[in-house]
Amino acid sequence: MGKHVNKRTILLLLLGLATAPAAVAQQAPQYSQYIFNELVINPAYAGSKQILNINATYRNQWTGFEGAPTTQTISIDGPGYSKRLGWGLHLVNDEIGVQRQTGAFLNAATRVSLDRYSTLSLGMAVGALQYTLDGSRLQPGSDTPDMAVPQTRVSQILPDLKVGLFFNTERYYAGFSAASLFPFKDSNTEIATPRRHYFLSTGYLFDLNRNVRLKPSILIKEDFRSPTSIDLNAFLLFYNRIWAGTSYRTAMPMFTKQEMKQLDKRNALAVMAQVYVTQKFRVGYSYDISLTALRNYGSHEVSLGYTFLQKKYGRILTPRNL
DSSP: OOSSSOOHHHHHHHHHHHSSSSSSOOOOOOSSSGOGGGGGOOOOTTTSSSSSEEEEEEEEEHHHHHHOOOOEEEEEEEEOOOOOOOOOOEEEEEEEEEEEEEEEEEEEEEEEEEESSSSEEEEEEEEEEEEEEEGGGGOSSSOOOOOOOOOOOHHHHHEEEEEEEEEEHHHHHEEEEEOOHHHOTTTOOOOOBBBOOEEEEEEEEESSSSSSSEEEEEEEEEEEOOEEEEEEEEEEEEEEEEEEEEEEEEEEEESSSSOOHHHHHOOEEEEEEESSSSSSEEEEEEEEEESSTTTTOEEEEEEEEEEEOOEEEEOOOOOOOO
């Protein structure tokens, strides 16, 4: 990214600043490969696979568009000393234009066996985020500074809280979580903090034959102030080693009034794959295609994962596919 953002990014930010006394709420980071690691959206997922996992993700959205979002995350989760407990750590850095949020979360989850095949988890993540707005990189193009636009780098550290539920069997899962639960409405701040977000996800794993499985899933993201974001996903698992599939992202006016023509501008299609290079090490890649005026700017997301397999009850534990 260059030293200064381009005019399009400046315009978008200035329009946002003009709509409220403080900067408009920043959106939560966008991910495509949450399908392989739901810890990034649901703290109750921590330890659900009963195996220690490490995941790292790098996302470059709208590649080539100066000031476009970039996101990096590292997460680790695993079981506690009791199989009823799970723990996790999630680090995130998200940047768009002159705005950045960097944070860390500690996750804890407790699991309750409903029967032999189903489990319900309750999780919580407590952490802090540093929000930064670098006004020195803005070029309003006027000799008279706009007092609504900060002229220097401003930063603020705020606590954050996430909670979630996660239900799963060997083939089915459903999760619900809420993020950014600490409300901050300081009219004197120039920092844009995320709105409260809610996530609802569910999916099922079908056997097509001995070596091929199908996993359709859906994710609904809601903040009750903007159109509801919906991801429709379908993936195939080959020989328990290769995931390949697609995701269609769209929006619907469930709790807001907005014309569908405007919502079409949010549509996107993602194709992705994840390969277990070894039993422990996996590599994932996704490419997002915006079905809007930004269609010439694709989004790339790369993930790396490592699983620490352990012997238990005389056998080797292997990662579950949910």
